[in-house]
Every structure is written in C-alpha cells, then in structure tokens.
Amino acid sequence: METKPYDVDTWRFLLKAFSGRVAKPEDVDSDAAVFALGDTENGRVIDMELPQPVIWWNDDEEIGAVVVQAEAHETDDGEVLEVLGLALPDGETAVAFLDDVDLVDDTDPxxxxLIDEVVGEDAYDDEDEDIDDEDNEVFDEDDDDQVS
Structure with a gap:
C-alpha cells in the first residue's frame, strides 16, 4: 500500500484504509492494501474503525503507527491470526499482529x-519556522528605543 508521510495533525487526511473485504494479491500489487495472506482459511475483516492510531511493540521497541487494514485468518491447525497493516509516519508500511499493538486515541501523549520522534519538527507547517530577527524587534514604549 502506498502511504504518505504524516504527523499527529495530518494522519486523518492523508491515510486511507483498506476495509470492507479481505485483500487479494492484486490489491497489494495496486498499492490498495498492505498485505494479502495466502495459505489461510476463513479470512474476514476485523470489526475495527479504520484508520486507527496504535502503539506497536516491535522487538521491545515502541513505534507509533496507524492501522489501515485489519483481517483475521485461520491457519490449517485452527489458530486464528489477527493481522494488521500499519502505516508508519515516514510513509513506509508494516504488518503486525493485533496482540502486538495497543489501540490508542490520537490525543495519547x-x-x-513517537510520531514526533520520526517526523521531527520540520514536518509541521511553516508556523514553527524561525522568525527573522528584524521581525522580532521589541521597542520600549517610553522612548521608542529598540530593546535588545
């Protein structure tokens, strides 16, 4: 799935979910889905509002992400795999198990x-750019002299 880099303020506008049905290989090839599972049975969509912010626990590291695809599949031995397609803030995607994430709200600090660590300060609007010193002068009201 092709995703765009996002930050804490833009993820809702930039990320599209793959939902409504189980993904096929063609969906992955056309960048509509993150994954398509083969060799599983009884695939179904997990009832979850998408996209959904999560904290992904990957190798004991916390990673901020957004779920854009959620499916459950059964293996040959009857084990149910709950699999998520994640959009990472740098525009990459990943696949994780539902058990390896914490569902959170986008207000979760x-x-x-975690998102800010990846995208950094440069990802935000021009509002946060440095102000030119000439535009940041302060004047003393009493004598109109510039104060340093």
Missing part, C-alpha cells in the same frame, strides 16, 4: 511523542 505517548503516541504523539
């Missing part, structure tokens, strides 16, 4: 901090 840990999630916001």
């Amino acid at each position: 840990v999630w916001r901090g």
Whole structure:
C-alpha cells in the first residue's frame, strides 16, 4: 500500500484504509492494501474503525503507527491470526499482529511523542519556522528605543 508521510495533525487526511473485504494479491500489487495472506482459511475483516492510531511493540521497541487494514485468518491447525497493516509516519508500511499493538486515541501523549520522534519538527507547517530577527524587534514604549 502506498502511504504518505504524516504527523499527529495530518494522519486523518492523508491515510486511507483498506476495509470492507479481505485483500487479494492484486490489491497489494495496486498499492490498495498492505498485505494479502495466502495459505489461510476463513479470512474476514476485523470489526475495527479504520484508520486507527496504535502503539506497536516491535522487538521491545515502541513505534507509533496507524492501522489501515485489519483481517483475521485461520491457519490449517485452527489458530486464528489477527493481522494488521500499519502505516508508519515516514510513509513506509508494516504488518503486525493485533496482540502486538495497543489501540490508542490520537490525543495519547505517548503516541504523539513517537510520531514526533520520526517526523521531527520540520514536518509541521511553516508556523514553527524561525522568525527573522528584524521581525522580532521589541521597542520600549517610553522612548521608542529598540530593546535588545
């Protein structure tokens, strides 16, 4: 799935979910889905509002992400795999198990901090750019002299 880099303020506008049915290989090939599972049975969509912010626990590391695809599949031995397609803030995608994520709200300070670590300050609007010193002068009201 092709995704765009996002931050804590833009993810809702930039990320599209793959939902409504189980993905096929053609969906992955056309960048509509993150994954398509083969060799499984009884695939179904997990009832979850998408896209959904999560904290992904990958090798004991916390990673901020957004779920854009959620499916459950059964293996040959009857084990149910709940699999998620994740959009990462740098525009990459990943696949994770539902058991390896914490569902959070986009106001969660840990999630916001994890996203900010990846995208950095430069990802935000021009509002946060440095102000030119000439535009940042302060004058003393009493004598109209510039104050340093």
